[in-house]
Amino acid sequence: MGRRRQAVTIKHVAADAGVSLQTVSRVINNEPGVRPEMKQRVQEAIDRLHYVPSIAAQRMSGSRSYLILALNDRDRTIADWRSREGVDWVDQMLLGGMTTAAAAGYRLMLELVDTHSDHVERELRSTIAALQPDGVILTPPHSDNPLITSLLAEQKISFARIGSRETDVGLSLLMDEEGAAAMATRHLLGLGHRRIAFIAGSPEYSLSGWRVEGWRKAMAEAGVGDGELLAEGDFSYASGERAAEALLALANQPTAIIASSDQMTLATMAVAKRRGITVPDQLSLISFDNTPLVRFVQPPLTAIDQPIAELAAKAVELIVIDQRNALHPEAPYVLEAGLVVRGSTQPPAGA
Incomplete structure (x- = not known):
């Protein structure tokens, strides 16, 4: 076996740059008060020696852990x-x-x-x-x-x-969860939909309620009631199936559904298929998340893209x-x- 290469330390950097250990430490920790030319000299030594600061050493010295x-x-x-x-x-x-x-x-x-x-x-x-x-x-x-x-x-x-x-x-x-849900709802309203349902996410997440608020606000602005068109989910596929079954069993079915996760939207698509409802001819769908999978189903899903x-x-x-x-x-x-x-x-x- 070959001998293990000796690790480059802060002492090597200081010697190579011709400065004190304190100066190297201040440059590494990005502390103020170091002249630009001195900072450049230390950085050049760091790059030349391929020095990587040791987290353990930094902690022992009482500085930040990074x-x-x-x-x-x-x-x-x-x-x-x-x-x-x-x-x-x-x-x-x-x-x-x-x-x-x-x-x-x-x-x-x-x-x-x-x-x-x-x-x-x-x-x-x-x-x-x-x-x-x-x-x-x-x-x-x-x-x-x-x-x-x-x-x-x-x-x-x-x-x-x-x-x-x-x-x-x-x-x-x-x-902007509320604004995102309102954006999705207004897109559907602009296409001519009025029976727009919403499948909410888990109530333990505050954002679930904010999304419902956005949907309701956009519906109210358009003078459209939401009444029975809200279903509860928990972001999971199984909860999306239950919610979609309830919504699509209504006597006056929604013509569009917004679901608060991709998994619930995919579940809604599956339920619609079982009921002989085609997407998007008979039912439009919008999802939250925009995970990779939504691009490869047929049809590809319109989705809120979260940053x-x-x-x-x-x-x-x-x-x-x-x-x-x-x-x-x-x-x-x-x-x-x-x-x-x-x-x-x-x-x-x-x-």
């Missing part, structure tokens, strides 16, 4: 991975979070936590003690869990709350800025969604 921890719902994430049905929420979050973190010299790590557990606080304390993150990204439903947000505030850890409107602690970011990667990138950006908990925005950061029109929507029959 680690950001993203918390996602354990049960739902594992269920999505096991189902292999094209869900890419986590993928998009990691895309936006990891690339932005890397550009700032940080690393992003995903941790799965059960927000329903009575031991969530103890579990999170243990995770924080082991990893010592500089910041934490919370995703729904963790974003509005007071046990989690209070603990992070107590620990004085910068944290971003994706999908939350609360601004009491942490940094809140969200997609998940952009939300995660913005969360990382804010955490990097907020190392001393100095940011106290009065309102959440809001990113707009898009609507990707495909073959699952068209004017209702006879319009």
Whole structure:
């Protein structure tokens, strides 16, 4: 076996650049007060020697860990991975979070936590003690869990709350869920639909209620009642089947359905097929999520495109800025969604 190559240390960088260890440390940690020419000299030495800062050494010295921890719902994430049905929420979050973190010299790590557990606080304390993150990204439903947000505030850890409107602690970011649902509804109204149903997501997610509000608001603006056209789901395929069966069993069937996840929309498409209802000739469909799978079904699904990667990138950006908990925005950061029109929507029959 060959001998293991000796690791390049901060001492090697300092010697190569002809500066002190303190100067190299200040450049690595991006601290103020370093002259541009000195910073360039150190950076050239780092590049020349292929030096990578040691997280362990940084922690031992009491400086930042350069680690950001993203918390996602354990049960739902594992269920999505096991189902292999094209869900890419986590993928998009990691895309936006990891690339932005890397550009700032940080690393992003995903941790799965059960927000329903009575031991969530103890579990999170243990995770924080082991990893010592500089910041934490919370995703729904963790974003509005007071046990989690209070603990992070107590620990004085910068944290971003994706999908939350609360601004009491942490940094809140969200997609305009209400506006997205209204956009989808107005698209269908513009095609001539009036019987537009909505399948809501899990009630434990605040965004589910916001989407319902957007749908109702757009329907009311058009002078169209929603009455019996709301069905409850929980984002899963099975719940979409139940909701679609109920809606398509109505004496006066909807001519269009908006579902709050791709899985529920695909389930609705399957139920319609079993009932001999063709999409989009007899039923138009719009989905949320816009995961890869919706492009390959027939017809391809019109979908709300959520800016998940952009939300995660913005969360990382804010955490990097907020190392001393100095940011106290009065309102959440809001990113707009898009609507990707495909073959699952068209004017209702006879319009």
